[in-house]
Structures are given as C-alpha cells and as structure tokens.
Amino acid sequence: MALIVHKYGGTSMGSPERIKNVARRVAKWKSAGHQLVVVVSAMSGETNRLLDLAKSISSSPNPRELDVIASTGEQVAMGLLAMAISELGLKARSYTGAQVRILTDNAYNKARIQSIDESRIRSDLDEGMVVVVAGFQGVDERGNITTLGRGGSDTSAVALAAALKADECLIYTDVDGVYTTDPRVVPEARRLHAVTFEEMLEMASLGSKVLQIRSVEFAGKYKVPLRVLSSLTDPLMSLEEEAKSGTLITFEEDSKMEQAIISGIAFNRDEAKITVMGVPDRPGIAYTILGPIGDANIDVDMIIQNASVDGMTDFSFTVHRNEYQQALDVLNNQVKAHIKATDIRGDNRICKVSLVGVGMRTHAGIASKMFRTLSEEGINILMISTSEIKISVVIDEKYMELAVRTLHKAFDLDQPV
Numbered sequence: 001m002a003l004i005v006h007k008y009g010g011t012s013m014g015s016p017e018r019i020k021n022v023a024r025r026v027a028k029w030k031s032a033g034h035q036l037v038v039v040v041s042a043m044s045g046e047t048n049r050l051l052d053l054a055k056s057i058s059s060s061p062n063p064r065e066l067d068v069i070a071s072t073g074e075q076v077a078m079g080l081l082a083m084a085i086s087e088l089g090l091k092a093r094s095y096t097g098a099q100v101r102i103l104t105d106n107a108y109n110k111a112r113i114q115s116i117d118e119s120r121i122r123s124d125l126d127e128g129m130v131v132v133v134a135g136f137q138g139v140d141e142r143g144n145i146t147t148l149g150r151g152g153s154d155t156s157a158v159a160l161a162a163a164l165k166a167d168e169c170l171i172y173t174d175v176d177g178v179y180t181t182d183p184r185v186v187p188e189a190r191r192l193h194a195v196t197f198e199e200m201l202e203m204a205s206l207g208s209k210v211l212q213i214r215s216v217e218f219a220g221k222y223k224v225p226l227r228v229l230s231s232l233t234d235p236l237m238s239l240e241e242e243a244k245s246g247t248l249i250t251f252e253e254d255s256k257m258e259q260a261i262i263s264g265i266a267f268n269r270d271e272a273k274i275t276v277m278g279v280p281d282r283p284g285i286a287y288t289i290l291g292p293i294g295d296a297n298i299d300v301d302m303i304i305q306n307a308s309v310d311g312m313t314d315f316s317f318t319v320h321r322n323e324y325q326q327a328l329d330v331l332n333n334q335v336k337a338h339i340k341a342t343d344i345r346g347d348n349r350i351c352k353v354s355l356v357g358v359g360m361r362t363h364a365g366i367a368s369k370m371f372r373t374l375s376e377e378g379i380n381i382l383m384i385s386t387s388e389i390k391i392s393v394v395i396d397e398k399y400m401e402l403a404v405r406t407l408h409k410a411f412d413l414d415q416p417v
C-alpha cells in the first residue's frame, strides 16, 4: 500500500462530467489498495471570474478580502469531487486549507506555506477515506485566509506530499507531460519522458506555467517523487500504464533518459524593462537606483549597466509587469532628481525567451548559436542573461512566437533524442 497525492487542475475539474472522471480515476487508485489525498483547483475560469467580480466592486481590492473571495473556487471544487467519489461508493471527505491547517505567512495573494498539520488527514486515511483538499490556500497564524499565488494548487499538492512523506505526487493536467516548450505555441514540441529537477526549476521560473515554481522548490527541498501527466486519458486505463505515463521529475542527472544539450525553451511576457538614462558612472549608483525599488518590495530580474561614455552611463533592469507602473513612480519620485538622470524610459512590450538544459555545462557554443539564429530572423536582442544551465534573452514581444519556433527547430528539439 502506498500513500499517493493526486492534483487536478482547472481544466481537469472543468465540468461535472470531468469531475466524475476524476472521481473514477481516484476510485481506481483507491481500489488498488492505496491511500489517496487529492488536491483540487477551482473549475477552469472560476478564479478569474472571482477576481473580476472583486474588481467590479473595487479598483484596488483589499488583499485580505481578495483571498477570502479567490479561495472559494477551490472550496466548491473540493465539495463536488468529494460528492462524486461518494457516489461511486467510497468514503470521501473534503477540507479547506484552513480546516487542515495549512499554515502560511500573511503575505496575502502570494503567501508561503510554513507548516502543515497532517493529523486530521492521517486519521481519515486510517479510516479508509479518500481525503480531498482545496489547493491554492492556507491560513495565517491569526486565522486569516490566504492564497498562494496563481497556479498555487501545484504547491499545495507537493507541500502536502512532503508533509505526509507520500510515496508519489502525481500532477494531473490538460497536457500529457512536460514538453520541450509549450505545445500550444509550438505544435511540434516533444514530450520529455524525464526532466531533471534543476531544469524544471529553471523552466518554471522562466515562464513554463505547467508547474508553479514553488511546487518545484518544495519537490527539490523534500525530494518528493513528482510526475506530470494527463487527466484527459481514459480514467480506467491500467494502473501500470498510467504509472509510467507523463513526465518524471528526476533528481539524478544520470538517470535522465534523454541526454539532449537543451531540454526546453521557456518564455514569458510578464516582464517590463526600465532604463535610467544619463546617470553618473560612480560607485553606489546601482544601489541608489535599486535600493528604493527593493524598499518598495518590487523584485528585479535582469540588470544591465552600459559602458560609460564621458563618465555617464545608462542603467536598465526588468520587473514584473504588475509592478511596472509602481517602479516607474518610485524612480520618478524618489530617484530621478537625486541622481540627476536625464530620462527614465520604460518598455512593457518585451518578452523573455530562454534555453534550458543541464547539457550546457559541458557544451560550448550554445549562446552563439542562439544569437545567430535570432539574428538570421532579424530579431534584435535587448538584454542577455546566463547561468550554468540557461541562456535568456529579452526581445520585442511581437517576435516571441517566431523566436520560440525558430530556436526550437534550430536546436532540433522536435527530433527524437
């Protein structure tokens, strides 16, 4: 008997028929003798609907109340699934994050899980129940409802699997695994049988929304065996077949079946670029510009300082688009006059495209091939950043799909390894 955590996303829970299929799949695993904890997302579109509803009342909704509202989507889904499982003759019980006591900090809208009390879940499992838990939510020390950021149900599932020391965490979604890039953008994208934890961490942080980044961080920290697979297959397919489908996140590079240099391409349109023009090139300038940005709790991603000409330089960096206006305001109000910058320019029509692969460590020439491929398409690179296993470029967002498709082909990602 194994303890398995399943997670079903919005599309997988998207209609009563799909919820009944989830119940059939869960019942199949339970009947094979396993203990099952099932984490659910809200039905597809529901979280957006709830957030829009809040914005129709207030243009800058109170973050605490926003979490009270946004968390209800998962509460509905968990009740529906528990009912559907009971209809199949099994015992099931649902819990909100607060009922389990998934304790988080109090950073509303992007709270972090601090601890999980597994006692209630364990005693239900011992009684033969299937336990259904609402994803995406927790509760802070004072009993306030919190949510974990968009896509946060992945994190709820992996954190529960870690707390319960589950044998495996299966993330069921609307694609049958992790692909070389988003298959909705590049139909030739190929499913990876395995991807290393490090690569998955980079892909998630660079924009592949198939797993929320924090879920991958948890999996790495607690070594949770993790697999991404489809919820849209026949729910009654054999367990053996299902257990080896999808994509396994591995912790050992050696055990990786495919040894491609590049494993995948990630992209995102979530960032904006800001340039502070004509600043004196002297020690402390980066701190003078980025200090107030950090004080305003705005995260900075890429940073570039140009070579100085006559003691003057330009300083560029990127921030999340949601925080773009706030960052511009901080610079204009607190920094510009202070450092006598000639201008502050912003561009929120950019995107970041990244190549990811542990094979880069041992292969030279990847960056130059990337830059050549983009230049042959006439795509101008605005910023570059690299690490041991990734290269990211910032380009004009109108070239995003062209860049991803061309790079996918140039690096033979559509070819079997």
Ligand code: ADP
Binding pocket: 008, 009, 010, 011, 012, 041, 151, 172, 173, 174, 175, 177, 178, 179, 180, 181, 182, 183, 184, 207, 208, 209, 210, 211, 264
């Ligand atoms: P869920 O609701 O199940 O959490 P998400 O929409 O959050 O599902 O994540 C699944 C989606 O992630 C897929 O439909 C796909 O469009 C997108 N995606 C982005 N990059 C990748 C990738 N490299 N491999 C697979 N899917 C990806």
Ligand code: ASP
Binding pocket: 009, 010, 041, 042, 047, 048, 073, 135, 136, 149, 150, 151, 152, 153, 154
């Ligand atoms: N329902 C939440 C969202 O749409 C959480 C999730 O789906 O993982 O972001």
Ligand code: MG
Binding pocket: 009, 151, 154, 209, 210, 211, 212
């Ligand atoms: Mg998701």
